[in-house]
Amino acid sequence: MKRRVVYLFLSLFILLAGCEYETGENLVELEVPSADDVHAEIELWGVPVGEQIYIEGSTSIAYSIRVPGYRFLKCEFEIDDQKWEMEGASGDFYVNTDHLSNGMHELSCRIYLKTNSGSLLDQANGEAFIGEKTWPVKVFVRETGDIPLAYRVNEEGYIELSWETEEDLRAQFDHYRIVYSKPHYSYERKIGSFDSHTFVDRGYVGEACTYEVFIYFKDESIRPYSLGKTELKAVDPQVKIEHLALDKVRLSWNNPYRSVASVYYKDKLIADNVPNGSSVDIPIAGFSDVSQWIELRFKAFDVADRWMDYTYVVERGLELGVPVTPNGNWPRYGYNLQEDRLYVSSYNEVTSWRLPDCSQVAQFNSTQQPNVEAYAFSVYDTRMAALHVWGIEIFENSSMKQATLLSVEHPVSFTGRMALTKDGKLITFLNEDTKLTGIVYDVPTAKEERRFALPEGLGSVTETYVTPDAKYMYYEYKGELSVAGFDNYQCHPIGKLSAPFTSWCLDLLHSERLFVSDGNKVTMYDCSNSFSTLRTFSYPELEVRNVDPKTGYLLLANRERFVILNPQSGDELLSGNVDTSYLWLYGNTLCAGNGYALNLDNYIQK
Amino acid sequence: MKRILLTLYVLLTFGLSGHAQSLTLEYNFGYGDYRMSEMKDYLKDAEIPFDGAEIVDNFPGYLTQDTRVGMEWGNHHFGVLFNYMNTAGKRGLTDYSGHYYFEMRDKGYKLGAFYRFRLANEPLGFLTFQPYLQLSAGAVLNKVKLSEDMFFDLLPDQTFINERKLSGTNFFVEPAFGVKIGLCRYAALNVSVGYEWDPFKGLHASDSGAPAVFDADWSGYRTQVGLIFYWHLKK
Numbered sequence: 111m112k113r114r115v116v117y118l119f120l121s122l123f124i125l126l127a128g129c130e131y132e133t134g135e136n137l138v139e140l141e142v143p144s145a146d147d148v149h150a151e152i153e154l155w156g157v158p159v160g161e162q163i164y165i166e167g168s169t170s171i172a173y174s175i176r177v178p179g180y181r182f183l184k185c186e187f188e189i190d191d192q193k194w195e196m197e198g199a200s201g202d203f204y205v206n207t208d209h210l211s212n213g214m215h216e217l218s219c220r221i222y223l224k225t226n227s228g229s230l231l232d233q234a235n236g237e238a239f240i241g242e243k244t245w246p247v248k249v250f251v252r253e254t255g256d257i258p259l260a261y262r263v264n265e266e267g268y269i270e271l272s273w274e275t276e277e278d279l280r281a282q283f284d285h286y287r288i289v290y291s292k293p294h295y296s297y298e299r300k301i302g303s304f305d306s307h308t309f310v311d312r313g314y315v316g317e318a319c320t321y322e323v324f325i326y327f328k329d330e331s332i333r334p335y336s337l338g339k340t341e342l343k344a345v346d347p348q349v350k351i352e353h354l355a356l357d358k359v360r361l362s363w364n365n366p367y368r369s370v371a372s373v374y375y376k377d378k379l380i381a382d383n384v385p386n387g388s389s390v391d392i393p394i395a396g397f398s399d400v401s402q403w404i405e406l407r408f409k410a411f412d413v414a415d416r417w418m419d420y421t422y423v424v425e426r427g428l429e430l431g432v433p434v435t436p437n438g439n440w441p442r443y444g445y446n447l448q449e450d451r452l453y454v455s456s457y458n459e460v461t462s463w464r465l466p467d468c469s470q471v472a473q474f475n476s477t478q479q480p481n482v483e484a485y486a487f488s489v490y491d492t493r494m495a496a497l498h499v500w501g502i503e504i505f506e507n508s509s510m511k512q513a514t515l516l517s518v519e520h521p522v523s524f525t526g527r528m529a530l531t532k533d534g535k536l537i538t539f540l541n542e543d544t545k546l547t548g549i550v551y552d553v554p555t556a557k558e559e560r561r562f563a564l565p566e567g568l569g570s571v572t573e574t575y576v577t578p579d580a581k582y583m584y585y586e587y588k589g590e591l592s593v594a595g596f597d598n599y600q601c602h603p604i605g606k607l608s609a610p611f612t613s614w615c616l617d618l619l620h621s622e623r624l625f626v627s628d629g630n631k632v633t634m635y636d637c638s639n640s641f642s643t644l645r646t647f648s649y650p651e652l653e654v655r656n657v658d659p660k661t662g663y664l665l666l667a668n669r670e671r672f673v674i675l676n677p678q679s680g681d682e683l684l685s686g687n688v689d690t691s692y693l694w695l696y697g698n699t700l701c702a703g704n705g706y707a708l709n710l711d712n713y714i715q716k
Numbered sequence: 717m718k719r720i721l722l723t724l725y726v727l728l729t730f731g732l733s734g735h736a737q738s739l740t741l742e743y744n745f746g747y748g749d750y751r752m753s754e755m756k757d758y759l760k761d762a763e764i765p766f767d768g769a770e771i772v773d774n775f776p777g778y779l780t781q782d783t784r785v786g787m788e789w790g791n792h793h794f795g796v797l798f799n800y801m802n803t804a805g806k807r808g809l810t811d812y813s814g815h816y817y818f819e820m821r822d823k824g825y826k827l828g829a830f831y832r833f834r835l836a837n838e839p840l841g842f843l844t845f846q847p848y849l850q851l852s853a854g855a856v857l858n859k860v861k862l863s864e865d866m867f868f869d870l871l872p873d874q875t876f877i878n879e880r881k882l883s884g885t886n887f888f889v890e891p892a893f894g895v896k897i898g899l900c901r902y903a904a905l906n907v908s909v910g911y912e913w914d915p916f917k918g919l920h921a922s923d924s925g926a927p928a929v930f931d932a933d934w935s936g937y938r939t940q941v942g943l944i945f946y947w948h949l950k951k
Contacts, residue, residue, distance in 0.1 A: 129778075129779050129781060129800070129802070130802055130823075131773075131776070131778045131802050131803050131804050131821075133772060133773045133804050133806040133817075133819060133821075134772045134773055134806070135772060135808075135810045135815070135817070136768075136769070136770045136772045136808060136809045136810060137809075137810045137811070138768055138809050138810065138811045139811075140811050140812055142812055228767070228768070229811045229812060229813040230766055230809070230811055230813050230814050230815070230816055230866075230868065231813035231814060231868050231870060231871065232813070233765075233766050233767060234765075234766075234868070234874070236813075236868055236870070236871045236874060237813060237870070
């Protein structure tokens with residue numbers, strides 16, 4: 111009975127299993143692709159590629175593969191047991207020579223290209239045309255080391271390298287190789303004599319570089335190795351700068367290595383092939399807003415050895431004078447005649463300097479006021495006024511222990527130059543609704559004393575100045591320069607300059623005297639009655655800058671040149687080259703836009 | 717429904733009291749077609765990673781196996797049944813490089829009860845002609861296997877077969893009309909035509925129990941041919 115039951119269920123199972131629905135298939139007939147017309151171009155970079163690739167050490171090899179008409183899938187590079195699978199048609203791979211023996215190897219590249227057959231395997235990027243290219247590779251690696259390489263400067267002034275070799279290497283010896291290298295440049299020299307243990311490089315002139323000496327063997331499978339290595343720092347050629355004039359220096363140097371030098375000032379060749387120990391006179395800018403430098407480009411002494419050079423740059427010591435604004439940031443200069451003090455400000459910091467030695471007297475940091483916009487000059491006492499946007503600070507003397515603040519309720523637009531008068535007043539001007547108003551402050555009480563109107567119709571003037579003796583007012587309005595009498599704060603026109611002008615300034619101690627430049631000449635006028643010409647000086651392309659209250663000398667300048675004149679005699683006292691847009695003469699001291707001040711007592715004979 | 721059950725009870729009571737009783741064992745071989753609408757949609761919309769994939773099989777009708785054990789007396793015949801159905805859906809393609817197919821294979825095991833009411837018993841030579849009405853009901857135990865089969869001739873390492881199994885239970889009702897042709901006192905030939913309706917369907921992942929996004933709907937026409945064997949118990 112049990113057997114029957116088993117047979118019954120077995121039969122039933124077979125019956126059921128045999129009755130399972132059989133599924134069909136969707137057979138797509140496709141043509142198997144053929145790769146007869148596939149062409150691939152491969153280029154390699156990073157190593158010398160000729161009939162064979164030459165590898166001297168671990169290196170990156172870049173490749174680029176072009177397969178017109180096909181889509182690149184991947185490529186596989188292989189050399190010995192190093193293999194790289196690359197997914198891009200261009201890229202690079204790193205060959206580590208630690209795993210390669212010296213000698214011949216083979217680099218292969220297997221390229222996989224999409225067949226575009228549309229088959230399942232093609233859609234899965236698993237079907238590819240495969241192309242292969244191989245290159246013979248010669249691996250010739252040398253082992254670098256850290257044994258110090260001895261060197262010295264020999265009697266002729268050339269660098270001499272020296273090394274030692276063990277005698278038992280004589281039989282296998284092929285040659286020594288001296289390798290010179292520095293960034294982006296290297297060269298090698300061979301010495302075939304085993305007994306040579308020195309090398310003199312007549313081309314070395316003191317640059318930073320590395321020398322390494324290798325020993326090579328007849329059996330190329332033996333890796334050459336280092337006998338010594340030294341990394342040389344750039345030498346300091348001991349440059350000496352001597353100022354011959356305000357705008358001329360004499361440069362001398364001594365390079366420990368035998369060499370000649372080409373001398374450049376701001377990329378301009380001054381002298382060529384100057385031997386060691388010589389000197390060169392170089393015209394420079396006495397003051398410069400932009401950096402200036404001198405280059406010494408050293409080359410080998412012998413023309414045949416000039417395969418490299420060394421440039422030494424001289425940047426310091428070219429500027430004359432004293433840096434009175436250490437950060438050089440847009441200095442504002444002022445001057446007090448009674449104390450003979452120079453005032454220099456940068457941001458809200460005001461410093462005072464004793465002349466003629468340009469030593470600092472005091473420093474004042476205004477905590478409430480922003481940048482100093484301008485100074486007022488006093489020719490009668492020790493006061494100095496510094497104008498800010500929000501007010502005016504009055505210093506009683508150059509110690510600047512405290513400042514009297516003439517504050518204003520609202521930021522005002524002061525116009526023109528301030529004047530500290532003999533009777534302790536400060537006169538300035540401000541623009542209010544295009545109307546010019548004069549303001550008189552009483553300095554001892556720090557109060558605004560009065561305001562006064564200017565002549566009818568006088569609107570926004572470009573430049574206005576009341577002389578310290580409060581006798582004259584000079585102003586520039588609608589491109590015309592005028593002078594007015596100034597008496598008890600009442601103006602009455604005196605005259606108007608009919609000639610064109612480009613710049614003007616006045617002599618603080620002679621308030622009726624005005625200097626005007628028209629771009630070709632400078633004219634000195636007496637303005638007590640009108641513009642009466644006193645003298646003219648022919649100085650094309652120079653502008654009047656200021657008259658030194660101390661000496662009465664007139665400063666003319668443009669961006670590249672300056673001249674100091676004695677306007678009384680007409681004598682040209684000093685001239686020179688500069689590279690600055692800002693230059694003033696205070697207390698017989700030239701003050702430049704680069705923050706340097708130079709006292710001229712040694713340059714101008716009194 | 718209550719009326720039907722009451723009628724069945726009355727018939728059985730009268731029959732058992734006055735007619736001969738026979739134990740029956742029958743096997744039917746047949747053909748069924750299946751609605752499977754949700755599975756057809758799922759197969760059609762399934763994401764196939766290759767272009768050119770076509771639906772090869774879309775849950776076609778197929779053979780059924782049916783076994784029944786019952787008791788017959790007079791015009792009444794009732795008992796239990798076991799039935800096996802299967803079909804499959806398949807989408808993909810084959811080419812020279814290999815094949816990819818997504819297949820949904822369904823198996824349904826029906827367990828239930830049946831009742832037949834004989835409409836007539838007419839001699840036809842040495843044969844007897846017995847038309848009847850039949851009602852079957854019960855559960856369908858679903859076994860569904862989803863498989864993804866990818867094979868490349870050149871890259872056997874990239875070949876894979878992913879499978880997922882689903883299971884669940886449907887409830888069915890199947891009215892039918894048939895004819896038994898008595899061959900002798902112990903055997904009869906059976907032919908029937910019916911329609912299966914699955915009003916309640918259920919399917920979920922076998923491992924996680926998560927409900928499936930489709931059902932296996934076995935609803936459809938059924939035709940069967942088979943043999944019935946009789947063991948006469950008493951007169």
